[in-house]
Amino acid sequence: MNPRFARLRLEQTIDQAITYLRQQLSHVETIYYAYVLDEEQRSLGVVSLKDLVKADTTKTVADVMTGKLFKVSDTTDQKEIAHLLSVHNIQAIPVVDRQGCMKGIVTADDVIDVMREQSTKDIQKVGGMEALDGPYLETGFLAMLRKRAGWLVILFLGEMLTATAMAHYEHQIEEAVVLALFIPLLISSGGNSGSQATTLIIRAMALGELRLRDWWRVISRELTAGIALGCLLGAIGFLRIVIWQAVKPTYGQYYLLVGWTIGLSLLGVVTFGTVAGSMLPFILRRCGLDPASASAPFVATLVDVTGLVKARFR
């Protein structure tokens, strides 16, 4: 926000207004938008320099100003400001306090700066780390390491539960080692489908396309998507085993059973991953946390652990 903005008064004539703006030239950020204030500094409207140049010089500021004014407060999210500026095709927007007194303006070029930084942080969070505060090569090595190590350790501790969960199936794995071969395939498929869903939802939330109350629309859509994607991967997995067996027998006499087990497990884990991944940002936001914490690796870990806990090797 920049507090140095151009001001006008309602009763000024166009000539007076232009002269008055000239005096303000050196200490305001822009004179292209001048804000009409009353005695209490409340904004009554805006006049663009274009309007003044165009207008008949005998008119007053009140005649040419636009009373309908988009305003933001100093707590408004930068993304929302960017949205207002781009949708309404305006170059600057006034910032007002609770009493309606004007505090400053935000211009489009300021917003570009902030948006670039914000997008970088969002992308780094999706990649599973704390956002860096500056450019990659200029960030100190230890500072960068700290930002990466934090999430890496959290994910590692979470993923440790997979070993615990798998320990319960140790006997089944001993009996059918062939199924153990497919564990990485199963859990990564769940993780990937979850990453996709989470990433879509986080971004849609950040852009204001989705609100908390939309969770029901999202879950029905993602459940359908999850089942469809799960059937697709399940079918490929099944065919892969059956065809592989025909070419080069690997899976023994129960290869059809192995095929069905893997195929149905894929359907289950992809559906579960998709639904869990899409709901996680809603749950985080509902708890007052940042939905963007649900990074791709975070969702993958969650789905790995819960997927394994539910898995049954028969």
Added chain:
Amino acid sequence: MNPRFARLRLEQTIDQAITYLRQQLSHVETIYYAYVLDEEQRSLGVVSLKDLVKADTTKTVADVMTGKLFKVSDTTDQKEIAHLLSVHNIQAIPVVDRQGCMKGIVTADDVIDVMREQSTKDIQKVGGMEALDGPYLETGFLAMLRKRAGWLVILFLGEMLTATAMAHYEHQIEEAVVLALFIPLLISSGGNSGSQATTLIIRAMALGELRLRDWWRVISRELTAGIALGCLLGAIGFLRIVIWQAVKPTYGQYYLLVGWTIGLSLLGVVTFGTVAGSMLPFILRRCGLDPASASAPFVATLVDVTGLVKARFR
């Protein structure tokens, strides 16, 4: 780009210029910046409406114009334009063709629009899918499914190689099932560290902070980071096994050997994941492909497969 921009001529007086701008008001996007063109439509400089309002009316456009002008071509990347606008604090930038003839202007509010879309696409790619073309809820169900299924199937086919790679170790797994329990932990740790490195590098490339020739600086930095992070996770993994064994014996008499195997494997897979993840965007760009294709799930899959191929269960 908007071809409707305000024009002035070098020899016009300030009064003439303001009158001339008034005539253009209805058919240009902005009169806040007017471009001074010669007969061949080559841009000689720029005059802001602010300069005109401030200037002595006896002067000419040539006296008040700024000859040093940032220009872009119609092939310039939107991100670069955003960078120019925000760094130099300007609201509009002229677009010129190869002959230097002015074709139009790009204004800051146009750039905000494009940047929002671009960031959304970048984030969706990091999440492991093709970018949607519109808002989440407005994208048709089948169109969305196609964009997600494509990458999901590619990742699935890639991940299938894990089953093939693991088949080679089937006998070792039968002999030491306890090691198989740690496979998800190992491969996800490699995948997570790779996701972090890839995400950092892709974004730094998109912002123009890194170029192809910087790969050497990156690899030395990431190798050190990978070893440091690998030691950290390896130590946690080792301690977890030793402490768990003390509390509740699970890993048999060779628990120290299991601890060392897992600890060292973690060091290896995290170092490998970090280096591979950071180099992949360079390799993709070197091959003329979009570095952003190296999504977090893509890198995770690559690291899973290559990590397993190299793994040795002794």
